[in-house]
Amino acid sequence: MWFDEVGEIAEVFRTSLPLSFLFFVPIIILISPVSPVGAAHDFSVYRMQQYDLQQTKYGCKNAIVNVEARPINANTYTRRCIVAQLHEMTNEKFKNMQEQNAGGLLVLLPSNMSRLSDKEKEHLLELEQDMMQEETVLPVYFTTETEELMEIYNDIKLATNSDQAASATEALLGAAWANGFQLVVNGPQSKSLPDYEIANIQGKLSGFGIEEQLPTIAIVAHYDSYGVAPSLAFGADSNGSGVVALLELARLFSKLYMNSRTHAKFNLLFLLSGAGKFNYQGTRKWIEDSLDASESSLLQDVQFVLCLDTLGSSNNLNLHVSKPPKEGSAAASFVKHLEEVKASFSPEVNFNVVHKKINLADDLLAWEHERFSIRRIQAFTLSHLDSHKHLERNSVIDTRERVDNQKLARNVKVLVEALARHVFDVQNQGNLEIFNGALDVQEESIGSWMDYLGTQSRAAQVLTKDHVIVAALEQALSRHLKDVKKVLSTADKRDPDFVFYSGAEFTMSAYNVKPAVFDLFLALAIAGYLGCLFLAGQHYSTVLMYVRKYTTPRKAKVQ
Structure with missing residues (x-):
């Protein structure tokens, strides 16, 4: 009978907890609906201007980004890469990012500039002028909106709901189930081009x-x-x-x-x-x-x-x-x-x-x-x-x-x-x-x-x-x-009127990550699952009795 075969298998796992761990965890991973390919997304980004003109420096001097993403309405910008759409960006918020030592800024521009309203065009023109007033150490990147990027952007906004939760429990649960992203720009730091x-x-x-x-x-x-x-x-x-x-x-x-x-x-x-x-x-x-x-x-x-x-x-x-x-x-x-x-x-x-x-x-x-x-x-x-x-x-x-x-x-x-x-x-x-x-x-x-x-x-x-x-x-x-x-x-090497810098276009990677609290919840869930399996193996006869009780068909009463 198949109950006897199941009993032999259960006896093996009952006497060896590590073996049960090695058996069940890979099965859980294999049947997981999460695709490893969807955990990372690469897209082109364009760095803000950087140049020296008549001994004055303009633009952003840094290019490397490797921090967690946050939307522009986050409570803190420190060591975070802020992701914002064009209409959300203001000069005041840009200054706040610099004051709080943000780790980066990614601005999502509309895919078709010609469709901007007059008000949106005016906003972009003023924003460009304000951002280029002086040099900043904040790495600033621009890219155009796509369906994939907008999905990532929406996930980033949902991930910060825990920051504004009403209670600590709600914040903890929100952080555990949030879908965060780590934004990474790898490559050489920008260098001056003295002989341009x-x-x-x-x-x-x-x-x-x-x-x-x-x-x-x-x-x-x-x-x-x-x-x-x-x-x-x-x-x-x-x-x-x-x-x-x-x-x-x-x-x-x-x-x-x-x-x-x-x-x-x-x-x-x-x-x-x-x-x-x-x-x-x-x-x-x-x-x-x-x-x-x-x-x-x-x-x-x-x-x-x-x-x-x-x-x-x-x-x-x-x-x-x-x-x-x-x-x-x-x-x-x-x-x-x-x-x-x-x-x-x-x-x-x-x-x-x-x-x-x-x-x-x-x-x-x-x-x-x-x-x-x-x-x-x-x-x-x-x-x-x-x-x-x-x-x-x-x-x-x-x-x-x-x-x-x-x-x-x-x-x-x-x-x-x-x-x-x-x-x-x-x-x-x-x-x-x-x-x-x-x-x-x-x-x-x-x-x-x-x-x-x-x-x-x-x-x-x-x-x-x-x-x-x-x-x-x-x-x-x-x-x-x-x-x-x-x-x-070329510019005069001793007293150059202009200096250009390398690094105008990069590839940014958005890695789907979970916060540390999610690892805690996952560890507790796995431990509870394995504990249940262990107890089931230790009390196999009792479990088998209940299984037979609820799986054996009842005989019909004779009239």
Whole structure:
């Protein structure tokens, strides 16, 4: 009978408790519904900016995280990694984390920045600015929301209910059943990059005649982007749109300069400058090298410099100047041409000349043209923004969706027609259109370039001299211009104006862990279970009697 076989097995375990432990515990583990794969989750995180600019340190200096996760409403932040959604973060809470020596901060950003409400955008812009005011030792990371991360985040919030329990018993039970997480970022600590090279890409179209005796117009745009996290800084409008506008200008004028009948007596100099978001360091170095060069420099005969910055949206065009152009000067003539073209082809555009003096007491310059104005070179910046104080210029919300291809193409059309009228000395010609037909602005090409530049990070720390984006820009200029070259520059080692640091993107691991009190409850449960088995083995006959009593079918009564 099967009771006899069961009895023999029970006798074995009754006389050997360790054997019963080795037998039953693996069975419990095997039938457990918990999957070991679900105990850990890896995802990409993006560290906050870290750099030195003009002897001042900014951003977070630490990168390593290995602490338990807590939501932002936890009672204490000390030695905890705080996980928060964007709407929960405030500057006050960020300061509290620093004061309480939190072990880290992970901010969950919406997966689609373009869907943020105006209020949410304003909140993010202010938060970015506040967090980057000064250096912090708190490791700060950003990532985008996913379903897996939101599940982890909800579990983290539930795990802190015990911190706010009404009684000690409730807190103990809540802690025992809570589902906590240990957040870990492994990798090297950030290091300075003292020999980091900034790449400026320049090219030119030589005018008809003796090049050294011809006037020059310089067209400039910085190609890097900026945001609170370098790897999330796409800079589609600022300044991807400016770069795309410069490339289209180079393409269109190269077509004219290939034909002897339309070869203007002007030199056109094109420059894509690096590290523009860091007080235009690439432009500063390029100006110094150009003016101090022993051989003849095109900047010595430049009529004016036109800088392009943030042209991808809005029906406004603002020409920012540090010093209003004198009446009768080349710069004043160009401004007049801009007004005429705008009135003829794009009357919906609101064009204004914005005058702002350079404040040398400020740590940072407002616009790129100020670098030239300091050296007494006539320069201005064309932008749809009316002020340099717009926070969108340096934010992670500056994504591809912010750029309107049609408006960018229209702005390029106004600009190229005005430049053409200036270099060909066309006066009072009304609706004369120089660039049309095969020479018209290509909106499709503009959209393709914006898709490329506006969907990946172009932060200065990321764009090394051999980066694929730098190579692509150099190749694009080489197709239309002559003497295209990449000029590299580094910061002064003794007194550097800027210092970049390594470590922009990491992998964070979230390990599913239980608190120490859970181990106590588990140990008590296992001990109680094994104790019951032991007692059942010691009193096997009694247990067997009850088993037979309740398992043996009763005989039916005979009537």
